[in-house]
Amino acid sequence: MSDHVVPSPDLWKSVDALWAWLEADQPDQPVGGREGLLLRMLKLSEEVGEVSEAVIGAMGQNPRKGVSHSWEDVQGELCDVVITALVALRTLTPDPREVFHGHLSRVTERSLGHRPG
Template identity: 75%
Template sequence: MSDHPRPAPPASDLWATVDALCAWLDTDRPAEGREGLLLRLLKLNEEVGEVAEAVIGVTGQNPRKGVTHSWDDVQAELCDVVITALVALRTLTPEAREVFTRHLERVTERSLASARR
């Protein structure tokens, strides 16, 4: 039996992949407990900032730098935000799948119900 974490399952099993990513991150965690949790939550802010940087880069809004990114870069950064959020949720609760599913159902019902009016 190896001391190394097992490889991540295929991306088709989202929550198994999220679990594997959490386990991998936990193997070399520089901060534990509440501080570690807070740092993992703050990672979201970093990733959102990278989305903003990519959007600014794709539109050339920084005249000093010009166009530095593509829309593919923006898509990749948005994916990083989603992954980071799911990992943060899983770090916060082992019932991340259930918490997310219930919340998505509430948001979907509320949003689609207002569209039917």
Template identity: 70%
Template sequence: MDDHTPQPPPSPDLWATVDTLSEWLDTHRPVEGREGVLLRILKLSEEVGEVSEAVIGATGQNPRKGVTHTWDDVQSELCDVVITALLALRTLTPEAREVFGRHLERVAKRSLGTTRAPLDR
């Protein structure tokens, strides 16, 4: 391999980043308590709507607007959904990593009929 080949930047640690973002959100939360938790969960619906908007825009399905988005936009919006869901889960429990890992294992076992290797911890 050529020493001058650019290398991709290292990926951030998923759960460390989720924890950091969760802490940041907690310090900037305009609504506290139960309502704040519920609003963080409802944010997920907003993000899913943005995925729908991007798909409609990428396919030009609104004849009045035409093509307004790219498939890269759809990818970005899907990432926002994942991040928002992980943050909502983290808001509900500090053990979000373990809760998600166990659930993913159950889904994999149910879907694939076998237990897959555990997530990197």
């Protein structure tokens, strides 16, 4: 039986649960402090690389491997990027929901603005 609690499907509760799990004293994560923070941010680059690998695989663009991934694999890797980014944001602020929604509002307004009807 696992000691882990299955996170709620609620996005922000799940982000908090994943962040708490990463913040727990884990023997296989010896780097903490500023270095640990930097490594958590760099994890995003790793995940984005996995998206690239999946797209190349889905399109069969590696002659040695051929078609090695599906578009469903790409979707999963994109989800990993989003999850990793939200957990990284939670690492930087105790209220990632407010920060994210505020930023999303600004980007939406800047991008879509008020269009003539």
